[in-house]
Amino acid sequence: MAKLRRAQNTLSDDPSLRLRAAWLYYNHNRTQKEIAEQLGLSRTTVIRLLDEGLKRGEVQIWIGGGDRDCTELALRLEEKLGLDEAIVVPEAPDIDRTARSVGLALGRFLSEAIADDMRIGVGWGRTLTASLASFRPPRRENVTVVSLLGGIMETRLENPADYAWRLASPIGADCFLFPAPLFVDSAETKRTLRERCGLDRLETLAERLDLAVVSVGDIGLEGTSLSRNFLSKADYEDVVAAGAICDVMCNFLDAEGRTVPHPVNDRVMSIDLAHLAQAEHLVLACGGAHRAGPIRAAIRRLGCNTLVTDEGAARALLASA
Numbered sequence: 001m002a003k004l005r006r007a008q009n010t011l012s013d014d015p016s017l018r019l020r021a022a023w024l025y026y027n028h029n030r031t032q033k034e035i036a037e038q039l040g041l042s043r044t045t046v047i048r049l050l051d052e053g054l055k056r057g058e059v060q061i062w063i064g065g066g067d068r069d070c071t072e073l074a075l076r077l078e079e080k081l082g083l084d085e086a087i088v089v090p091e092a093p094d095i096d097r098t099a100r101s102v103g104l105a106l107g108r109f110l111s112e113a114i115a116d117d118m119r120i121g122v123g124w125g126r127t128l129t130a131s132l133a134s135f136r137p138p139r140r141e142n143v144t145v146v147s148l149l150g151g152i153m154e155t156r157l158e159n160p161a162d163y164a165w166r167l168a169s170p171i172g173a174d175c176f177l178f179p180a181p182l183f184v185d186s187a188e189t190k191r192t193l194r195e196r197c198g199l200d201r202l203e204t205l206a207e208r209l210d211l212a213v214v215s216v217g218d219i220g221l222e223g224t225s226l227s228r229n230f231l232s233k234a235d236y237e238d239v240v241a242a243g244a245i246c247d248v249m250c251n252f253l254d255a256e257g258r259t260v261p262h263p264v265n266d267r268v269m270s271i272d273l274a275h276l277a278q279a280e281h282l283v284l285a286c287g288g289a290h291r292a293g294p295i296r297a298a299i300r301r302l303g304c305n306t307l308v309t310d311e312g313a314a315r316a317l318l319a320s321a
Contacts, residue, residue: 004040004084004113004115004211004281004305004306015058017039017049018049018050018052018053018056018058019053019058019068019071020039020071020074021035021039021046021049021050021053022049022050022053022058022059023068023071023072023075024038024075025046025050026059028075032046032047032050038078038084038085039085040084040085069311070088070089070090070311070314071088073086073088073311073314073315073318074086074087074088074314076314076318077307077309077314077317077318080317080318080321081299081304081307081317081321083304083305083306083307084281084305084306085305085306085307086306086307086308086309086314087105087106087109087306087307087308087309088309088310088311088314089101089102089104089105089287089308089309089310089311090310090311091289091310091311091312092287092310095288096126098287098288098310098312099126099127099130099287100130100133101287101310102127102130102285102286102287102308102309102310103126103127103128103129103130103131103132103133103134103285104130104131104133104134105134105285105308106127106128106130106131106213106283106285106308107130107131107132107133107134107135107136108134109283109306109308110131110135110137110167110213110283111134111135111136111137112137113211113281113306114137114140114143114171114211115140116140116141116142116143117141117142117143117210118140118143118144118210118211119143119144119146119205119208119209119210119211120143120144120145120146120167120173120209120210120211120212120213121145121146121147121148121205121206121209121211121212121213121271121276121279122145122146122147122148122163122164122167122212122213122214123148123149123163123213123214123215123248123249124147124149124151124162124163124164125163125215125217126215127215127285127286127287128163128213128214128215128285129163131285132163132166132167135167135170136170137170137171138171139170139171139172140171140172140173141172143168143171143172143173143174144173144174144175144176144205145164145165145167145168145173145174145175145176146164146175146176146202146205146206146209147163147164147175147176147177147178147202148178148202148206148212148214148249148270148271148276149178149182149249149250149268149269149270149271150178150179150180150181150182150183150268150269150270151177151178151179151180151181151182152181152182152230164176164177164178165177176201176202176205178199178202178269178270179199180193180197180199180269181269182230182250182268182269183230183231183250183264183267183268183269184267184269185267186266186267187263187266187267189267190266190267190268190269193269199269202271203271203272203275206271206272206275206276207275207278209275209276209278209279209280210279210280210281211279211280211281211283212276212279212281212282212283213283213285214248214249214276214282214283214284214285215248215284215285215286216246216247216248216284216286216291216294216295216297216298217246217247217248217250217294218245218246218288218290218291218293218294219239219240219244219245219246219247219252219294220240220245227247227250227252230250231264235262235264238262238264239252239260239262239264242254242260242261242262243255243260244260244262245293245294245297246291246293246294246295246297246298248273248276248298248301248302249268249270249271249273249276250268250270251265251268251270251273252264252265253294253297253298253301254297255293255296255297256297256300257297257298257299257300257301257302258301259273273301273302276302277301277302277303281305281306282302282303282304282305282306283304283305283306283307283308284298284299284302284304284306284307284308284309285307285308285309286298286308286309286313287309287310287312287313288310288312288313289312289313289315289316291313292313292316292317292319292320293320295307295309295313295317296317296320
């Protein structure tokens, strides 16, 4: 997997990035070259960020402005989990506001990270949908967005299955949708749709992703994953009994990141997780202390370059590291 390099033109106007560079430079004694490599920037941009922080009074004897706790948590996550980058937002009082906060941070990240000539694979869900509110990218050339899993029939005001084309539209990207239901009735139906209805083309596209963006759902009888809305109660209880603690694109995993032995995993219409794990840069976006275990399981299965999360999940991940 490869570290992403950010668009350089307006980064000095980003207060969170100025704070991050200053924290690494003054509190962690990193060199400008080391900071540039860690943040995916040029050394010139790092110098400009540090200079701008001083000019604005954010850097004095201490680092002022922003949420220092979040920055410190992010840096510790990067070290403990071997990430290219962690983005940590303040903890919210409930799961819906957590999804929104994490999603907004994801949208800002994607606005900077998507570059020309990229092939991007995306899942869908509350957190990813929330990223659209802060997604303000420039137009890009020769970008392709690929949906990584099937959709749902019920249309709501904010249908999360629309995420791929809503992400593609602002950047003028080509978009490949996944024209299939999220779950089918049998493994045979799944195989037929792939082989005879052209869905195997999506698998081919997903084998060479420059960027993959997915979330992680928590599983349990009290879990809040969207997947529970699309399975029968009996199937949901069965996957929990089989050891599932989370799902990635409705593929159910145990605490070690292994696919649980249950037929429902053979009926989900999604790209194979093996292709997702081969993406050049993988982004996981998920928050909430109760999702620390699911996040860790997903990282064990897929790896992770950039983790976008909140304080609760960050502290729980560090406590169990």
